[in-house]
Amino acid sequence: MPLKEIESRADIQQLVDSFYSRVQADELLGHIFNDIAKVDWDLHLPKMYDFWDSLLLDGSFSGNVMQPHFRLNKLIPLEEQHFNRWLAIFEDTVHSLFTGEKAELAIYRARSIKEIMEFKINLVNHPPKDNSKIPLVNPGNESKG
Numbered sequence: 001m002p003l004k005e006i007e008s009r010a011d012i013q014q015l016v017d018s019f020y021s022r023v024q025a026d027e028l029l030g031h032i033f034n035d036i037a038k039v040d041w042d043l044h045l046p047k048m049y050d051f052w053d054s055l056l057l058d059g060s061f062s063g064n065v066m067q068p069h070f071r072l073n074k075l076i077p078l079e080e081q082h083f084n085r086w087l088a089i090f091e092d093t094v095h096s097l098f099t100g101e102k103a104e105l106a107i108y109r110a111r112s113i114k115e116i117m118e119f120k121i122n123l124v125n126h127p128p129k130d131n132s133k134i135p136l137v138n139p140g141n142e143s144k145g
């Protein structure tokens with residue numbers, strides 16, 4: 001099938017459905033969604049249609065992106081490998097179905113949110129031990145004004 005542009009709610013649904021069916025089949029992430037988080041897909045998928053619609057088209061999403069991930073992180077620590085796999089599957093899914101500006105925007109947005117999410121979760125899982133050791137000014141190189 002030729003690649004098409006992301007233009008409609010139906011396209012968003014196709015993207016999201018395809019992404020989460022790959023996630024569920026993935027050996028690293030499938031278990032987390034199905035057995036640990038026990039995701040109710042009938043509720044989760046429509047939420048994710050709204051989320052991606054709001055980022056790419058003109059839909060509206062009212063949810064808290066971080067909260068379910070902090071909760072999940074208490075059940076299973078989310079680490080670099082999980083975030084990288086999530087993003088790799090997302091990018092593969094987009095590129096297998098779509099082309100064009102919105103497709104690239106989807107990947108750009110996913111990367112940005114993934115980076116922020118990973119950073120925040122990482123601070124919880126691996127808190128810095130002693131901030132005072134991080135020099136604010138390069139020693140010996142202070143500006144004299």
Ligand code: HEM
Binds near residue numbers: 037
């Ligand atoms: C390690 C990677 C990730 C895992 C394992 C993960 C897993 C989950 C789980 C289990 C839920 C809750 C589903 C439920 O309500 O039952 C969820 C919700 C959600 N996730 Fe993720 N996620 C990951 C990364 C991301 C990223 C990178 C994004 C954004 C680009 C994202 C966006 C969302 C959104 C928007 C929700 C719904 C929030 C709400 O309920 O308001 N997730 N995720």
